[in-house]
Amino acid sequence: MTGTSFKIAIIGSGPSGCFAAQFLRKAWKDAEITIFEALPVPYGLVRYGVAPDHQGSKSVTAQFARLFEREGVRFAGNVTIGEDLTFEDLAAAFDIIVPATGLGCDRRLPVEAHPDCPVIGAGALIRALNGHPDMALPAHADGLPRPLGARVAVVGNGNVAMDVVRLLAKPLDQFGGSDIDDTRLAALRRRGVARIDVFGRSPIGAAKFDLSMFKEILGLANVRVSQSGTAACPPCDALEALSAAEARSANGALSIHFHFGAQPIALLHGPHGPLLSVETGDGIASHEVDSVITALGFHDSRPSGHPCSAQSWSGAQVFPVGWLQNGGKGTIAANRKSAKETAGEIAAAAKDRHLVPAAPGFAAVADRIADTLVDYEGWCRIDAHERATCAPGRPRLKLTDRAEMLAVARALPRDADGTDRPHAAH
Amino acid sequence: MTKILFGTESGNSEMAADDIADFLNDNGGEAEVVAMEDYDVADLAAEGFAVVITSTYGEGELPETTQPFYDALKESRPDLSGLRFAAFGLGDSTYETYGNGIDIVAALLAELGAVQVGETGRHDAAKTVTLTDAATGWAEGLQPTLAA
Ligand SMILES: Cc1cc2nc3c(=O)[nH]c(=O)nc-3n(C[C@H](O)[C@H](O)[C@H](O)COP(=O)(O)OP(=O)(O)OC[C@H]3O[C@@H](n4cnc5c(N)ncnc54)[C@H](O)[C@@H]3O)c2cc1C
Numbered sequence A: 001m002t003g004t005s006f007k008i009a010i011i012g013s014g015p016s017g018c019f020a021a022q023f024l025r026k027a028w029k030d031a032e033i034t035i036f037e038a039l040p041v042p043y044g045l046v047r048y049g050v051a052p053d054h055q056g057s058k059s060v061t062a063q064f065a066r067l068f069e070r071e072g073v074r075f076a077g078n079v080t081i082g083e084d085l086t087f088e089d090l091a092a093a094f095d096i097i098v099p100a101t102g103l104g105c106d107r108r109l110p111v112e113a114h115p116d117c118p119v120i121g122a123g124a125l126i127r128a129l130n131g132h133p134d135m136a137l138p139a140h141a142d143g144l145p146r147p148l149g150a151r152v153a154v155v156g157n158g159n160v161a162m163d164v165v166r167l168l169a170k171p172l173d174q175f176g177g178s179d180i181d182d183t184r185l186a187a188l189r190r191r192g193v194a195r196i197d198v199f200g201r202s203p204i205g206a207a208k209f210d211l212s213m214f215k216e217i218l219g220l221a222n223v224r225v226s227q228s229g230t231a232a233c234p235p236c237d238a239l240e241a242l243s244a245a246e247a248r249s250a251n252g253a254l255s256i257h258f259h260f261g262a263q264p265i266a267l268l269h270g271p272h273g274p275l276l277s278v279e280t281g282d283g284i285a286s287h288e289v290d291s292v293i294t295a296l297g298f299h300d301s302r303p304s305g306h307p308c309s310a311q312s313w314s315g316a317q318v319f320p321v322g323w324l325q326n327g328g329k330g331t332i333a334a335n336r337k338s339a340k341e342t343a344g345e346i347a348a349a350a351k352d353r354h355l356v357p358a359a360p361g362f363a364a365v366a367d368r369i370a371d372t373l374v375d376y377e378g379w380c381r382i383d384a385h386e387r388a389t390c391a392p393g394r395p396r397l398k399l400t401d402r403a404e405m406l407a408v409a410r411a412l413p414r415d416a417d418g419t420d421r422p423h424a425a426h
Numbered sequence B: 001m002t003k004i005l006f007g008t009e010s011g012n013s014e015m016a017a018d019d020i021a022d023f024l025n026d027n028g029g030e031a032e033v034v035a036m037e038d039y040d041v042a043d044l045a046a047e048g049f050a051v052v053i054t055s056t057y058g059e060g061e062l063p064e065t066t067q068p069f070y071d072a073l074k075e076s077r078p079d080l081s082g083l084r085f086a087a088f089g090l091g092d093s094t095y096e097t098y099g100n101g102i103d104i105v106a107a108l109l110a111e112l113g114a115v116q117v118g119e120t121g122r123h124d125a126a127k128t129v130t131l132t133d134a135a136t137g138w139a140e141g142l143q144p145t146l147a148a
């Protein structure tokens, strides 16, 4: 019985995909809605972007869980569109397609690589600290990330940059209520981060961070704050908070220096090691660094034409949402707003009969993904496992190994000590 | 029909509104959820009883979809002396201005003559109590007051 209700495929289970499902469900009680997700676990950057010590911001997942538990939305996890199914497969099976794949890649700083000073994207760093299964940081043979060293430069002045500074500065014993990957955090900070230089292009009054994010750093008991580049700036809330922190924090063991109106231009070989060369209104200065972390926004890592690149997913039935659609701007709430607008456009297109229910829906692709699929029950098993295995006070201990995630999702037999049998992983 | 009015940015207040409506409807009431952005404040004086729900944003400010509702009330200043209301607020105690949003809205309703019933309910996103538990627990506590 096709042709009676819309069959909708949403690609990506981050906030924009989940909010789109919410609004489409409100528009059509009877639509068949499937959310395809490349990972075996849902929620995109809510799980792997939002900082692990900001659990309050992760609590939107309760809304999204309701979609799968009560609203009849299907979770089709561990299915990458472009690999496990092609976009063309989806286009044939569904009436409406909503790409919500986000932007997976950190925007790079245009400096030449340096053998002794890794340049790491903030998204990759926070993904690792959020326990992502594909860790993309410079690593030792044992899989643990290399220490960042004592002197870390953070480039960028948005909220993601502030997340990085806080995660690297806050005492290790103050991550109590978080679900941070303690092992990776300790490995990254093993040499002891002693100094963080934060470089922002704008003057302080135009810096993109939220004041509350900035104040959270200024309020850390163990830091000594200093700054440059604000002499000519008119008073603003951020400057007031910074000046107050500067005055009271002289004894902190970890030094954080905020450079405003400062743009890194090159990574050089200095006599004692790597030097980050930075241009300011006063000329060019060099800073000794052991690692550079860039928080300069995000882009699509895949060239257009790549089967997984959403750039090549187009047609009258295709309605992109979220970071993919807007170039990586905005908070979780902004995605709700844009998903609402897009759902409105979809409903209007249906009203004008530009979209007509005719496609067979999920049943037409089910067989092809039966072997890889992790459904909502599978995710619930991972979720329960993560909640059961964490230390007291922690919300969860994330599984970081894909094979283990799949074994738990499929409830494959596990040895008494809790580890997987080698053959059970696939 | 009890109107449950919510203002939100990331949808949590809407979920709280749904939960409170479900609870009231399951317990002999008749409740309907309406977004503040879709609500005409001229209708408020005649509601008799309403539940208002909002989160907090910025530095203790109202979320984007509560602000127009608040501004419209402030502008038109209806006589709300015939209205009773209950209030539930969402926030995050890691912010200095925890849960300010609902206090701002409740204060304006009171200023316009409305009478608040029960305690202002609260959900703290930084704590482990789920939103559903906080919202339905509050609605349960509210019931005797409503019946009185
Ligand atoms: C470090 C960091 C911290 C942040 N902190 C906050 C915060 O505290 N508060 C806040 O409001 N916002 C925060 N944000 C912003 C917020 O995360 C984004 O606004 C939001 O996640 C974007 O949603 P999205 O659904 O468009 O993309 P994403 O959340 O990236 O979701 C995309 C999903 O699509 C999946 N996918 C990709 N390609 C495919 C494919 N081919 N097939 C199937 N699935 C695919 C991905 O695996 C992913 O799950 C933060 C962002 C970052 C990077």
Ligand SMILES: Cc1cc2nc3c(=O)[nH]c(=O)nc-3n(C[C@H](O)[C@H](O)[C@H](O)COP(=O)(O)O)c2cc1C
Residues within 6 Å of the ligand: A056, A057, A210, A331, B007, B008, B009, B010, B011, B012, B013, B014, B054, B055, B056, B057, B058, B059, B060, B061, B063, B090, B091, B092, B093, B095, B096, B097, B098, B099, B100, B125
């Ligand atoms: C940018 C931002 C600012 C916030 N500011 C505050 C605040 O000042 N006080 C507070 O109690 N909560 C604050 N919060 C937390 C929200 O109120 C909380 O997450 C709430 O559950 C959101 O509900 P909503 O989805 O209905 O908007 C803030 C959240 C964000 C993302």
